[in-house]
Amino acid sequence: MVNMVQKRVKNHLSKNELKSMIKCFKNNCRMYKKFVFINMVLDGKKVSEACDILNIGESTGHKWLDLYNEKGPESLYPNYQNCGRHSMMSDEQLDEFSRIIENEEYLTS
Numbered sequence: 001m002v003n004m005v006q007k008r009v010k011n012h013l014s015k016n017e018l019k020s021m022i023k024c025f026k027n028n029c030r031m032y033k034k035f036v037f038i039n040m041v042l043d044g045k046k047v048s049e050a051c052d053i054l055n056i057g058e059s060t061g062h063k064w065l066d067l068y069n070e071k072g073p074e075s076l077y078p079n080y081q082n083c084g085r086h087s088m089m090s091d092e093q094l095d096e097f098s099r100i101i102e103n104e105e106y107l108t109s
Helices: 017-026 031-043 048-054 060-072 091-103
Strands: none
Touching: 017 031, 031 048, 031 060, 048 060
16 A cells, blocks of 8 residues: 555544543543544544554554544444344334333333
């Protein structure tokens, strides 16, 4: 990969704001890794170097950087909208089920 241009980080956050975000996510490993990665690239590390240090794939690093550059830090938050199994009951059936459970003290979900 000769003559590749290093991607730059857009200034969505100041250096101090980025460091405070890193501190906020100290207990959330996934988010912590993402913001540490952005900080490393902002400090001048190559994407490949930062990926090696954090033990992530280079394609993942480029994806995180592209998301951050396009939509800002909010884009790094997980999106769990389409996760999980869909209910086999309709909304009306769920409402009726809830009413039955509320009226009977010995029933639970």
